[in-house]
Amino acid sequence: MKYPTQKIALMYFAVALGLFAVQVSMGLLIGWIYVSPNFLSEVLPFNIGRMLHTNSLVVWLLLGFFGAAYYLIPEESERDIHSPFLAYLQLGILVLGTLGVVVTYLFSLFKGSLLFGFSGREFIEQPIWVKIGIAVAAVIFLYNISMTVLKGRKTAITNILLLGLWLMVLLFLFAFYNPANLALDKQYWWFVIHLWVEATWELVMASILAFLVLKLTGVDREVIEKWLYIIVALALFSGILGTGHHYYWIGMPPYWQWIGNIFSSLEVAPLFAMMAFTFVMVWKGRRDHPNKAALLWSLGCSVVAFFGAGVWGFLHTLHGINYYTHGTQITAAHGHLAFYGAYVMLNLAMFSYAMPILRNRDPYNQVLNMGAFWLMTAGMAFMTFTLTFAGTIQTHMQRVEGVDYMSVQDQLWIFYVMRFGSGVAVVIGAYILIYALAFPRREVVKAGPVQSHKSAETPAE
Amino acid sequence: MSDSDESGGESDFYALPGDLMMWILIISELLVFGAGLLAFMAMRVTDPAGFTAAQGHLNATAAGINTVVLVTSGWLAALALKASEAGQVARVRLLLAAAASLGMLFLWIKGMEYAGKAAEGINFETHTFFTFYFLLTGFHALHVLAGIVILALVGWKASPRNLEVGTAFWHMVDLVWVLLFPIIYLLR
Numbered sequence: 001m002k003y004p005t006q007k008i009a010l011m012y013f014a015v016a017l018g019l020f021a022v023q024v025s026m027g028l029l030i031g032w033i034y035v036s037p038n039f040l041s042e043v044l045p046f047n048i049g050r051m052l053h054t055n056s057l058v059v060w061l062l063l064g065f066f067g068a069a070y071y072l073i074p075e076e077s078e079r080d081i082h083s084p085f086l087a088y089l090q091l092g093i094l095v096l097g098t099l100g101v102v103v104t105y106l107f108s109l110f111k112g113s114l115l116f117g118f119s120g121r122e123f124i125e126q127p128i129w130v131k132i133g134i135a136v137a138a139v140i141f142l143y144n145i146s147m148t149v150l151k152g153r154k155t156a157i158t159n160i161l162l163l164g165l166w167l168m169v170l171l172f173l174f175a176f177y178n179p180a181n182l183a184l185d186k187q188y189w190w191f192v193i194h195l196w197v198e199a200t201w202e203l204v205m206a207s208i209l210a211f212l213v214l215k216l217t218g219v220d221r222e223v224i225e226k227w228l229y230i231i232v233a234l235a236l237f238s239g240i241l242g243t244g245h246h247y248y249w250i251g252m253p254p255y256w257q258w259i260g261n262i263f264s265s266l267e268v269a270p271l272f273a274m275m276a277f278t279f280v281m282v283w284k285g286r287r288d289h290p291n292k293a294a295l296l297w298s299l300g301c302s303v304v305a306f307f308g309a310g311v312w313g314f315l316h317t318l319h320g321i322n323y324y325t326h327g328t329q330i331t332a333a334h335g336h337l338a339f340y341g342a343y344v345m346l347n348l349a350m351f352s353y354a355m356p357i358l359r360n361r362d363p364y365n366q367v368l369n370m371g372a373f374w375l376m377t378a379g380m381a382f383m384t385f386t387l388t389f390a391g392t393i394q395t396h397m398q399r400v401e402g403v404d405y406m407s408v409q410d411q412l413w414i415f416y417v418m419r420f421g422s423g424v425a426v427v428i429g430a431y432i433l434i435y436a437l438a439f440p441r442r443e444v445v446k447a448g449p450v451q452s453h454k455s456a457e458t459p460a461e
Numbered sequence: 462m463s464d465s466d467e468s469g470g471e472s473d474f475y476a477l478p479g480d481l482m483m484w485i486l487i488i489s490e491l492l493v494f495g496a497g498l499l500a501f502m503a504m505r506v507t508d509p510a511g512f513t514a515a516q517g518h519l520n521a522t523a524a525g526i527n528t529v530v531l532v533t534s535g536w537l538a539a540l541a542l543k544a545s546e547a548g549q550v551a552r553v554r555l556l557l558a559a560a561a562s563l564g565m566l567f568l569w570i571k572g573m574e575y576a577g578k579a580a581e582g583i584n585f586e587t588h589t590f591f592t593f594y595f596l597l598t599g600f601h602a603l604h605v606l607a608g609i610v611i612l613a614l615v616g617w618k619a620s621p622r623n624l625e626v627g628t629a630f631w632h633m634v635d636l637v638w639v640l641l642f643p644i645i646y647l648l649r
Contacts, residue, residue, distance in 0.1 A: 230485055237489045255585050255592050262496045266489065 001357050003074035005081035010358045011091055012067025013351050017434050019060035019098070020344075024430045026053040031423040034416040048105050051118075051125055055105075057339065058123065058193065059098055064347035065204055066090070069145050069161060071354045072211045077152025082144050090140045097133040101126050121185070123193045124175045131175055138169040156225040157207045157214070160232055164203030171195050183251030190246045197309075197342070198239040202270060205305070205346050206231045212298045212353055213278055218287030227277045231270050238266035248319045249326060257319040264317045271310035271342075275302040290451070291356065293369035297349030300377060304341025312337050312384065324399045329412070330391030337384040340376075348373075348433065355437050365436040367445040372433035379425030386422065390415035479625035487633045490604070494597065494637045498644050501593040508589065513649055515590035518583060520574055521646045527570050528642050531605075534563035535635040538612065538628045545624040553624065557616040560631065564609045571602050594645060601637055608634045 001007070030049040033039050040049075070087060074080055081087060101118075103109065104127055110116035118125045126134070142165065149158050174191040210228045214221060244260030278299050289295065312334040316325040325331070356363050390412045397403045397411065477484055505512040541556035578584075578591075585595050608631045615627030 226481070229482060233482055233485050234489065237486070253585060255596055258497070258500060258592065258596055261500065262493055265496065266492060269489075 001360070003080045005084050005087075006071050006074050007358060008081060008084055008087045009067040009071035009354060011088070012063050012070065013355060013358075014438070015091065015095060016060040016063040016067060016347065017351070017438065019056045019063065020430060021434055023053060023056040023060060024427045026056065028420070028423050028427050031416070031420045035413070035420050044106070048108075051105055052102065054123055055101060055125070056098075057344075059094070061339075061343045061347060063091075063094065064350065065165070065201075065208075066141055068208050068347070068350045068354075069141075069165065071350070071358070072208070073145055073148050073158055073161070076155045076158045076211070077149050079148065079152040082147035082151070086140050086144045090137045090144070093133050093137040093140075097126070097130040097137070100130050100133075119178075121175075121178065121189055124189070128176075135169075135172065135176075138172065142166060142169055155221070156228050157210050160203050160210075160228060161207040163232075164200045164207065168196055168200040168204070171200065186250040187247070187252060190243055194246055195240070195243050197338070198243050198267065199236060201343060202235040202239060203232055205301075205342060206235065206270075206274060208346055208350055209274060209278060209298060209302065212294065212349055213281045215353065216287070216289045216291065216295050216298065217281045217285035218289075219281045219284050223284070224281065227273070227281075231273045231277065234266075234270035234273055238263050238269060242267045245317050245319070245322070248322055261318055265314060267317075268306075268310040268314055271302075271306045275306045278302040291353060291363040291366070293363065293366045293373070294349055294353035296370055296373055297345055297352050300373060301341060301345035301349050304337065304345055304377065304380075306341070308334065308337030308339075308341035308384070312388075315388075325391065325395050328391045328394045328398070329387045329415075330395065333384045333387035333391055336387065337380060340380045345377075351437055361441070364443050365440050366443065368432060368436035368440070372429045372436060374429075375432065376426050376429030379422045379429060382422035383419050383426065386415045386418040390419075479622065479629045483626045483629050487629065490633055490637065494601070494640065497593070497597050497600075498640065501597065501644065504589050504593070511588060512590045515588045515594075516646070516649070518578070518581065519594070519646050520577060523570050523574050524642055524646045527567050528638065530563050530567050530570070531635055531638050534560045534567070535632055537563065538631045541616075542621070542624045542628050545619055545621045550619050553619045554616050557612050557619075561609045561612045561616075564605050564612070567605055568602060571598065571605075597641055597645065601634070601641060604634045604637070 026049055029040070029044070030046060030053055033041075033046050033049065037046075070081055104116070104118055105125075110127070113127075115128050118127055124131070145165070146162060149162060171191050174188045177188050179185050179188070206228055210224050213219065214224050240263075241259055242264035244256045245264040247256035247260060279302075282295070282299065315334065316322050316330050352369055393415075394408050394412060398405060398408045537556050537560040541553050541560065544552040544556060583591055585592050611627045611630050615623040
């Protein structure tokens with residue numbers, strides 16, 4: 001750690017990891033409701049559990065991005081964060097808002113209240129006061145990092161990161177706009193989470209991956225920047241109009257079917273480029289960095305993002321196919337692998353790289369960390385396959401044969417049992433990872449002479 | 462190992478005229494228009510009679526004139542690049558102004574075509590043929606508009622490198638039209 005204010009990131013990562021534990025635990029719980037539908041139906045209805053599962057995911061990913069920004073911007077800009085106080089204030093507001101959301105959801109408080117009650121639009125159910133808090137925290141964040149970057153060295157990595165984060169915050173403002181017309185409501189609703197994951201978060205992802213690859217492989221900055229610009233151009237070119245694939249059946253003009261079709265098919269390109277990028281850079285590497293866990297997560301992130309977001313997204317993006325698969329378990333399969341591959345693994349790569357440095361230790365517990373990588377990734381892959389098979393059967397029975405919804409769900413029971421099993425693996429993996437990042441002080445398995453030799457000669461950076 | 466070996470295959474990219482990012486954009490655009498034309502032809506297979514009947518409403522003569530207009534404009538832009546390499550800035554600007562004017566003429570003729578369709582009561586939803594007709598030619602027309610802006614920008618900062626970047630885009634707009642015209646207006 002070169003700059004003291006990078007330490008801010010540690011608090012963000014800690015809160016993010018806590019919410020990560022909440023998110024996967026809640027996932028396991030609602031996974032069980034699929035197996036046994038009356039489980040906790042009075043105490044914690046499925047819709048509340050699902051809100052907590054998705055909302056805590058989004059919040060911890062955002063906290064991870066904020067932490068990553070606070071970690072990498074000082075190093076890139078070669079100066080300390082403009083105001084550490086504002087950074088902690090921002091975290092405080094976000095934590096307060098998150099607690100408010102959890103309490104409001106769990107106890108169904110303030111029903112019907114515009115300001116305090118939850119507002120029903122999927123993923124942006126937060127009460128208005130929390131939304132305002134998020135917006136204020138976001139503005140504080142943008143001010144803080146923009147001031148830091150403006151005063152310091154400007155690099156492609158910080159430029160792209162800032163562009164992604166600024167656009168993300170601007171798009172969040174559409175969460176406040178809720179027209180009475182249902183088609184218009186949906187049109188703007190897709191601007192928030194989905195234009196994030198298909199455009200602005202891809203910029204964040206590309207720049208964080210570029211930073212990690214720069215540090216881990218030691219390849220020339222010029223080479224990395226060239227790749228970064230290509231990836232970003234492809235992501236914006238395909239992703240913005242590609243969001244048209246959400247406009248197929250919401251009452252928008254039918255030409256959106258073709259716009260969505262064509263552009264979203266091209267969304268595979270930036271994801272493929274990112275995968276090629278990480279592997280080519282490792283191949284060209286000039287440095288044998290001892291933090292193998294961070295490298296594993298970085299490579300894994302680009303691969304699983306390509307499959308989860310790229311391949312599984314393309315699977316049902318053409319409107320002729322989506323007409324049948326829309327809203328089936330195919331969507332759930334894609335959603336899980338895409339979020340895990342693109343954004344969960346990206347954050348875990350950053351945590352695995354930065355936390356040992358922030359805690360002033362050499363890379364440690366690589367074995368536990370990498371074990372958690374394989375357990376979680378294998379669990380997630382298994383879950384994706386079971387949900388894909390479940391979705392295929394569901395599509396055929398329900399949408400082609402016309403069997404009613406609940407009868408089809410009965411037939412899918414065996415897949416939900418298997419999905420629950422894979423969920424158990426993911427959750428155990430997540431707990432192991434959190435433990436490996438946060439607690440032990442030494443490697444659990446003694447390294448052989450080659451690895452300890454490398455660790456000794458290449459200090460962590 | 463020397464530095465040139467380090468970059469390996471990437472050195473070929475630097476040999477491209479203009480800027481690498483423009484070529485990324487051009488390839489992306491060609492993929493989009495290519496996919497659109499493929500989808501158009503695939504949909505025509507499902508309803509050949511309907512597509513032929515709809516195509517009868519198009520003004521192939523106007524589109525033919527537009528082809529000549531746009532290709533001539535591309536030729537003027539190419540001359541502008543030559544002039545820029547010879548350092549004749551005034552000639553560059555004159556040629557680019559002529560190229561951009563022909564671009565505007567293209568848009569005017571296109572606008573007359575659209576007005577004719579509107580007068581007949583034809584819109585996006587009249588027939589699948591027209592969905593594609595308006596999407597593809599409309600999207601192309603937007604690129605002509607963007608191209609005119611780009612020609613103006615590179616005419617303002619008229620370095621040979623900028624000219625390469627700007628005219629590469631303009632030729633792409635040309636190329637796309639030369640693909641759209643026969644497939645949408647002529648092919649039966």
